[in-house]
Amino acid sequence: MRYSIFILVSLFLCLQNVYGHRIDVFCYTEDNVIKCYSKFSTGTPVRYGKYQVYIRKKLIYEGKSDDQGNFVYKIPKELLNNPKDLKIVCIAEMGHENYWIVKKEEYATNIQKEPSSDNDFFDEEEDLSKENKTTQTTHQASIDIIRLEKSIRKIIASELSPIKLELVKLQEPKIDLRDILGGIGYIFGIMGIIMYFKSQKS
């Protein structure tokens, strides 16, 4: 008897890391890439989970997450020119999968303001410094407002990135004691109904 209890308690203590069964997938857009994060419901990242990107039911990209559960999808130019809703499916083997819908508006807003140049922020700084060297008088006029906007947007996006991730994580339904007790209550209620009908028959 004592041994049985000891074995049971030991087994449960051995299972130090307890994880949820459902997979949660979160995606957000940042500078023409879609960043995804997937995990089991109580926190373990889905390591090397398979990711599939669909437009309607057509598979357009397949990849794997890293060991932290992160996956990055670079939106191709064709899609940037002709944005569509994307369904991003995460598959973690053994029939576990979930998906996240990325609306076209989420990345379409950035494209309209996209400058023709592909230079990044640091190139722009170099360009600006070159312009400073060539002429001081034309400095104010040479500032490309669109490029400046792009640079500011890039900085803000990188600053907001962790906040965005936290916000999408907040949307995740969590298992709490109230749900568990509620479930047990329902079970006893249903069994009560079964017992009622059984006793009526007998």
Next chain:
Amino acid sequence: MHISEGVLSPPLLIAGAAITVVGTWIGLRKTRPKEVPLMAVLTSAFFVASLIHVPIGPSSVHLVLNGLIGLLLGFGAFPSILIALLLQALFFQFGGILVLGVNCTNMALPAIFVYILFKKYCESEKRIHRLVSGFLSGSLSIFLSTLLVAICLYLTGENFTAAAKTIVYAHLPVMIIEGLITAACIDFIYRVKPEMLKIDEIGAKNEI
């Protein structure tokens, strides 16, 4: 062990639902009113045990307790597991409503199988028989459930050998843990409340 919504093909979902309906109907018919409280307790245990997870590889596995449910309820395992899975799908989004029939079949059929196979050994007066049959019931029910899940995935297009290997390997620790838990529970129940094993004559009193 819960297959998610949207993974399986419609014919498989219909077949699973049909087996579950028939199994539940038989289970409810065979259950006597005095067994219903036991069914409630075991359903609650199943409902909560599935929340205890062990991370393995890219996925995670959890306790199922279908072997124990099978030994104690017999055909009553079907309604018991169905109710627990329905509530898990509604409360925790484990599995899903459409895939409920398949998930229930995958877990309840092995439970009934071990009931038919090991029930009489669990009622044995010899402790070693109870422990061994309890362990085998717990392990075998998980093994058979994993095989059924692999077959379902195979019928949906996955390579059977790859799917079966992944699932069986991932559940090896659970098979051992469940075997130990089932053996301990059966032995404990035999000593403390043998009528739960449907033993009318209490011959175990001397062992306490």
